[in-house]
Amino acid sequence: MKINFLPYLPMMEILEEEQQIHINHDGCPAGTDTKKRLYIKRTGDKNGKPNYIAYCQHCSSGGRYYSPSLGYKKSGSSSVAMPTTYGNRVVLPPDIDRHIKGWPSGARIWLYRYDIRDSDISQFGIGWSESRGRIILPVYNKAGKLALFQTRRIRKYDSKPKYLTYRNESALFITRYNVDTCVITEDYLSAIRCGRIKGMAGCAVLGASLSEKHVLTLLNNFDKFIIFLDDDNSQVKRNQLKIKHKLELFADVKLLAGVNHPGCDPKELNEKDLEEILCS
Numbered sequence: 001m002k003i004n005f006l007p008y009l010p011m012m013e014i015l016e017e018e019q020q021i022h023i024n025h026d027g028c029p030a031g032t033d034t035k036k037r038l039y040i041k042r043t044g045d046k047n048g049k050p051n052y053i054a055y056c057q058h059c060s061s062g063g064r065y066y067s068p069s070l071g072y073k074k075s076g077s078s079s080v081a082m083p084t085t086y087g088n089r090v091v092l093p094p095d096i097d098r099h100i101k102g103w104p105s106g107a108r109i110w111l112y113r114y115d116i117r118d119s120d121i122s123q124f125g126i127g128w129s130e131s132r133g134r135i136i137l138p139v140y141n142k143a144g145k146l147a148l149f150q151t152r153r154i155r156k157y158d159s160k161p162k163y164l165t166y167r168n169e170s171a172l173f174i175t176r177y178n179v180d181t182c183v184i185t186e187d188y189l190s191a192i193r194c195g196r197i198k199g200m201a202g203c204a205v206l207g208a209s210l211s212e213k214h215v216l217t218l219l220n221n222f223d224k225f226i227i228f229l230d231d232d233n234s235q236v237k238r239n240q241l242k243i244k245h246k247l248e249l250f251a252d253v254k255l256l257a258g259v260n261h262p263g264c265d266p267k268e269l270n271e272k273d274l275e276e277i278l279c280s
């Protein structure tokens, strides 16, 4: 018997090289498995793509799985995008590549241009999906589950919007929790950059408006807020005022963009200027 890997893709995506999981074999032919007898291991990557082997100790089924084999052609721009949902859950593209050295230069340049470092890439699980031709920016909730992810356009012939968002739940991208001050930004990379300043966390709203649940999350974790949304258009302006009004009932709030620094994008600033603006 061959193992059907599809039900396990969401679990497999979190495995690092040489890591393995053991889980219940769904529909095991030897009888219901409740003792997690199916082993799936991510072995050495092949051509930069994850490679998995599986074995069930209950029914002796086994198999091998290369993530690009899901209806995806090997070369060129004609590759078919891999599924981003399994059942009703959004999952990361199975071909996500977190080793930046193998990415196309455009993707690497985009991150380096904004001073995003290799350590950020591994900390936040940023990746490249060849099947989508896009950078993958994942957002995990505090429990470590994938809440949503964004894909960022890199290629010139990609006619879709600059960012696409796939959600399991509405969530903010928060870079860390163990500090007092939270800098609220529009986008993912700006949050990383602001979150690098001493004593500050970055939080990206990712185009969403702040719900009561989000406000609660912020107030439960931080005492001070700096609102630093980059875009100066009227929609964003209205949004940042709304955020300010909600937060300042309970906390200390400073509004930066649109007042002192109109149209200023946090991720475009160098480290020194960013620190000066945020700490002044």
Ligand SMILES: [Zn+2]
Residues within 6 Å of the ligand: 025, 028, 029, 030, 033, 038, 056, 057, 058, 059, 060, 061
């Ligand atoms: Zn089995």
